Amino acid sequence: MKFSLLFIAVLPLLIACSSSESASPNSLSGQTATDAPARRWYAFQHVSRGGKVYQENCAACHGMTGGGGVNWRQSGPDGKYPPSPLNGTGHAWHHPLKVLFHVVKNGSPGGQGNMPAWKEKLSDEDMIAVIAWFQSKWPDQIYAAWSQREIASRGKTKAER
Numbered sequence: 001m002k003f004s005l006l007f008i009a010v011l012p013l014l015i016a017c018s019s020s021e022s023a024s025p026n027s028l029s030g031q032t033a034t035d036a037p038a039r040r041w042y043a044f045q046h047v048s049r050g051g052k053v054y055q056e057n058c059a060a061c062h063g064m065t066g067g068g069g070v071n072w073r074q075s076g077p078d079g080k081y082p083p084s085p086l087n088g089t090g091h092a093w094h095h096p097l098k099v100l101f102h103v104v105k106n107g108s109p110g111g112q113g114n115m116p117a118w119k120e121k122l123s124d125e126d127m128i129a130v131i132a133w134f135q136s137k138w139p140d141q142i143y144a145a146w147s148q149r150e151i152a153s154r155g156k157t158k159a160e161r
Contacts, residue, residue: 037140038147041097042132050133053126057118062086066134081113088138093146096153100131 055064061083062068068090069082076082084090092100103109104127107117118127135143 038144040135040143042135046129046132047136049126050129050131050136053122054130054133057122058086058130061115066137080108080111083113083115086134086137088142092134093138093142094149096150097131098153101127104130 054062054066062085063083066085066087068085068087072082072084072090074081084092086092095103101124103115104122105117105119105124108115122130135146138146
């Protein structure tokens with residue numbers, strides 16, 4: 001628990017050190033081949049641990065490589081959406097780390113999907129590691145756009161979010 005609180009407290013500093021040459025949140029065409037990619041907040045050990053946790057707990061629904069469920073953009077007969085891709089081709093990159101962590105920990109918001117809450121099975125550290133693993137699958141351009149959104153989300157008040 002102490003690790004995850006420290007991690008979440010230090011994360012804004014790590015992201016702030018990311019390249020300022022990254023894509024804007026509204027356009028993925030803002031980065032050129034010569035721009036340095038945004039520095040990622042996680043280390044190899046996060047990705048390694050996260051890969052193991054992901055394969056044991058998440059791959060059955062989100063796919064072995066994070067490709068998501070079939071027709072993930074269309075709600076099923078129950079009105080809920082299938083598991084979305086986590087590999088950078090879906091919607092996850094639109095959300096700040098706090099939101100990603102909240103969904104992993106507490107499950108799908110408002111009955112939108114069948115994502116279970118993992119707070120009883122996984123530690124906070126395991127959940128952070130899973131996020132690191134799937135973010136490691138994101139192309140640099142997607143990660144850079146996410147990084148800009150992450151930074152922007154920290155400057156908004158609760159009423160603005």
